[in-house]
Amino acid sequence: MLDALQRQVLDQIRAYLAEHDIPEPREWRFAPVPGEGVWGFGLPLFPVAAAEVRAKGLRVPVPQRAQELAADLARQIQTLDGVQRAEAVRGYLNVYVDPHRFGQQVVDTILQQGPEFGRAPRRGQRLMVEFSQPNTHKAFHVGHLRNVILGESVCRILDAAGYDVVRANYLGDIGWHVIKWLWNYLTYHAGEEPPAEDKTVWISQLYIEANRRLKENPELEPQVRALFRRWEEQDPELVALWEKTRQWSIEGFEEIYRLLDVHFDRVYYESEMEEPGKALVEELIAKGIARDLRPEGPVIVPLDELLGLDKPTYRTYVVLRSDGTSLYATKDLPLAIQKFREYPDLVRSIYVIDVRQSLYMKQIFKTLELMGYEWADRLYHLAYELVLLPANLVREVVEVDLEAEAPAQEDSPKPQAKAASSREGAVLLDQLFREARQRARAIVDEKNPALPEEAKERVAWQVALGALKYSMLARENTRFFTFDWDQALDFNGNASPTIQYAHVRCASLLRKAGGVPEESVRPAHDLHPAEVALISRLAEFPGVVLRAAEEFKPLHITNAAFALARAFNDFYDRCPVLAADDPATRDFRLRLVAATKQALANALHLLGIEAPEVM
RNA sequence: GCCCCAGUAGCUCAAAGGACAGAGCAGCGGCCUUCUAAGCCGUCGGUUGCAGGUUCGAGUCCUGCCUGGGGCGCCA
Numbered sequence: 001m002l003d004a005l006q007r008q009v010l011d012q013i014r015a016y017l018a019e020h021d022i023p024e025p026r027e028w029r030f031a032p033v034p035g036e037g038v039w040g041f042g043l044p045l046f047p048v049a050a051a052e053v054r055a056k057g058l059r060v061p062v063p064q065r066a067q068e069l070a071a072d073l074a075r076q077i078q079t080l081d082g083v084q085r086a087e088a089v090r091g092y093l094n095v096y097v098d099p100h101r102f103g104q105q106v107v108d109t110i111l112q113q114g115p116e117f118g119r120a121p122r123r124g125q126r127l128m129v130e131f132s133q134p135n136t137h138k139a140f141h142v143g144h145l146r147n148v149i150l151g152e153s154v155c156r157i158l159d160a161a162g163y164d165v166v167r168a169n170y171l172g173d174i175g176w177h178v179i180k181w182l183w184n185y186l187t188y189h190a191g192e193e194p195p196a197e198d199k200t201v202w203i204s205q206l207y208i209e210a211n212r213r214l215k216e217n218p219e220l221e222p223q224v225r226a227l228f229r230r231w232e233e234q235d236p237e238l239v240a241l242w243e244k245t246r247q248w249s250i251e252g253f254e255e256i257y258r259l260l261d262v263h264f265d266r267v268y269y270e271s272e273m274e275e276p277g278k279a280l281v282e283e284l285i286a287k288g289i290a291r292d293l294r295p296e297g298p299v300i301v302p303l304d305e306l307l308g309l310d311k312p313t314y315r316t317y318v319v320l321r322s323d324g325t326s327l328y329a330t331k332d333l334p335l336a337i338q339k340f341r342e343y344p345d346l347v348r349s350i351y352v353i354d355v356r357q358s359l360y361m362k363q364i365f366k367t368l369e370l371m372g373y374e375w376a377d378r379l380y381h382l383a384y385e386l387v388l389l390p391a392n393l394v395r396e397v398v399e400v401d402l403e404a405e406a407p408a409q410e411d412s413p414k415p416q417a418k419a420a421s422s423r424e425g426a427v428l429l430d431q432l433f434r435e436a437r438q439r440a441r442a443i444v445d446e447k448n449p450a451l452p453e454e455a456k457e458r459v460a461w462q463v464a465l466g467a468l469k470y471s472m473l474a475r476e477n478t479r480f481f482t483f484d485w486d487q488a489l490d491f492n493g494n495a496s497p498t499i500q501y502a503h504v505r506c507a508s509l510l511r512k513a514g515g516v517p518e519e520s521v522r523p524a525h526d527l528h529p530a531e532v533a534l535i536s537r538l539a540e541f542p543g544v545v546l547r548a549a550e551e552f553k554p555l556h557i558t559n560a561a562f563a564l565a566r567a568f569n570d571f572y573d574r575c576p577v578l579a580a581d582d583p584a585t586r587d588f589r590l591r592l593v594a595a596t597k598q599a600l601a602n603a604l605h606l607l608g609i610e611a612p613e614v615m
Numbered sequence: 616g617c618c619c620c621a622g623u624a625g626c627u628c629a630a631a632g633g634a635c636a637g638a639g640c641a642g643c644g645g646c647c648u649u650c651u652a653a654g655c656c657g658u659c660g661g662u663u664g665c666a667g668g669u670u671c672g673a674g675u676c677c678u679g680c681c682u683g684g685g686g687c688g689c690c691a
Contacts, residue, residue, distance in 0.1 A: 029631070029633095031631095031633075031634085034634065034635090042633095042634080044633050044634080044672090046633070046671055046672065047632095047633090047671090049671075050670085050671055050672095053671085061671070062670095062671030062672085063671060063672085064671095065671090066671075089634080090634065091633090091634085091671085091672095092633085092634065135691085172691080175691080176690095176691095177691090293688095293689095297688085297689075298688070298689040299689090300688055300689085301688090302688085311617070311618095312616085312617050312618075312687075313617085313618080315617090315618095315687060315688075316687095316688045317687095317688060317689095318688050318689045319688095319689095320689080321689045322689060323689085325689090327689070327690085327691085328690085328691055355619075355620065355685075355686090356619095356685060356686060356691095357686085357691085358618090358619060358620090358685090358686075359618075359619080359686055359687065360686085360687095360691090383619095383620090385620075385621085385684090385685090386684095386685085388684095443653070444653095446653095447651080447652095447653060448651075448653095463653085474628080474629090475627090475628065475629090476621095476628090476629090478619095478620060478621075479620085479621070479628085480620095480621080480684080482627090484627090486640095487626095487627065487640090490627095490639085490640075491653055492639080492640080492653060492654095493638080493639035493640060493653095494627090494628080494629085494638060494639045494640085495639080495653090497653055498639095498653065498654085500653085501651085501653050501654075502653095502654090504651075504653090505650080505651065505654085508650070508651065509650055512650060513650090547631075551631090555629085559629065559630090559638095562629095562638080562639090563638090566638085569654055569655065570654095570655070570656095572650075572654075572655085573646095573654070573655045573656085574655080576649080576650070577650060578650050579649070579650070593650095614651095615651080615653070
């Protein structure tokens with residue numbers, strides 16, 4: 001928001017450097033100026049000084065030269081309109097701006113832009129984000145949650161950064177797990193229908209049951225294999241059942257997506273990729289990219305060999321089983337092609353998939369490159385680490401999903417035997433949601449007993465879901481998330497309720513004031529340090545959004561949102577608004593509060609978290 | 616054997632090669648006849664896994680180790 005001023009400062013610096021024959025650094029990056037109650041930006045001059053010393057062979061220590069340059073520049077920049085003060089401090093050029101003048105600008109901008117604040121102009125560039133990718137006929141549990149929450153937030157951030165985002169889902173609607181499920185259904189549950197509620201639970205129970213039966217009676221396996229053959233032959237009756245049961249799963253997923261406030265623009269089905277995939281494998285063989293070892297072996301793509309790499313890098317992978325049945329790789333290749341056929345203008349095709357598939361993703365991308373697809377370099381694997389579970393939860397997950405992602409070792413990282421963790425089936429989503437809601441509800445009852453019942457329920461859900469989402473987003477994508485009730489549902493400190501609460505406080509103030517003064521106000525009072533800090537946090541926000549989009553990191557948004565909430569709470573504590581000393585101060589502060597409320601809401605929106613009016 | 620990720624305060628985590636490594640939780644001590652205390656203030660807490668190197672400057676980059684996790688031709 002200080003962009004224009006920063007550009008002017010840079011122009012001055014550039015002119016100075018040119019005049020003194022000093023090489024320009026590759027990149028300029030301003031940092032906030034340190035100190036309480038001041039606002040501005042600083043620039044380290046060490047890189048410039050180092051470059052000059054090197055270029056001219058000076059015998060001056062770099063820090064000393066940096067300080068000299070900073071001092072020289074400070075004198076010039078001091079005179080720029082909008083600069084309150086410029087000074088050289090230990091090699092840094094610090095430029096302070098007038099918080100009265102720019103504070104007014106920041107507040108005006110936010111109030112004028114409203115929900116658009118923090119959003120960049122449209123770029124006219126489209127990208128696709130594929131995420132969630134659940135398997136039908138299986139459970140949806142806490143392990144799958146991180147993907148959905150991360151994917152959704154990244155989409156919102158990219159959209160805010162000006163991209164047109166296509167949200168894609170890819171359903172694992174066929175494979176051994178589906179056939180096992182159908183076998184169990186046909187043999188033991190023929191004709192049954194899932195309950196209207198909890199479809200997913202019912203479906204996952206049948207899946208668990210199928211696995212249990214096969215584990216206890218391995219002699220039944222030929223039945224499953226026979227069923228798989230019927231599927232391969234596209235037995236109409238079986239296909240009809242598959243379609244019907246798949247729909248049950250899909251309805252269950254849609255319910256979960258609705259609860260999470262997630263939606264998709266395009267859904268691909270794994271089953272649709274099978275035939276194109278097999279055809280593609282033949283093409284790969286014909287092109288000499290794949291090697292057909294059938295019937296003794298599978299069809300492989302020997303990437304390292306094709307690329308002439310001695311060191312194992314891309315290695316070799318299998319694209320088709322020796323019996324001609326398909327694998328993930330068989331289907332991922334045509335899927336990538338299909339995406340670009342539908343959306344040839346994608347500037348990026350992003351896959352939100354856990355980090356264990358990094359090598360596999362590289363293999364797929366490289367194969368497409370070898371096939372000559374010019375868009376292969378636009379494919380991007382957005383990797384995230386797994387959700388770990390405390391040891392006493394792990395067994396339950398394995399129970400739920402016998403092909404679980406969770407490491408099933410008793411000594412998995414950080415086992416925590418907390419009472420809250422020992423609940424039965426705590427990892428299933430509906431139970432997770434129920435527990436979260438209950439915990440939030442207990443706090444709402446305690447904090448705000450006067451709230452009407454309906455509002456309490458709504459707030460409890462907003463808080464519960466927000467806490468869950470925030471706890472998963474407020475960490476580096478590449479770090480493990482160890483699920484823990486007390487931590488995921490911690491409502492204090494660096495957590496979403498703190499941010500929501502700040503939003504509520506803003507709302508409350510504005511309600512009591514009876515609205516926001518409409519006219520722009522230039523603060524005339526001495527701005528309190530807490531006010532200046534709050535304003536500077538507000539001004540940072542649009543830049544944070546762009547950075548979060550560049551790096552696909554909602555973490556930057558959580559950091560900014562929490563810092564903003566803290567700055568507001570500090571302001572709230574120290575600066576009376578309704579009872580301000582004079583009407584002008586009150587008006588400015590009310591507008592500042594309204595701007596803060598808007599910024600908090602916009603930040604929460606990017607995280608997929610609701611901003612309540614009351615709590 | 617090769618590759619990827621992580622290692623920062625007691626715990627969970629931040630920190631775009633830049634100013635004194637910061638938050639939260641936990642602990643201790645304060646602040647509610649004044650806009651919601653889901654808050655604020657203070658305090659305690661650090662050899663950033665180890666050893667070198669590059670740089671004016673390294674938690675961040677490079678090399679080598681250590682520890683933990685993950686991946687590596689018919690799993691998904």
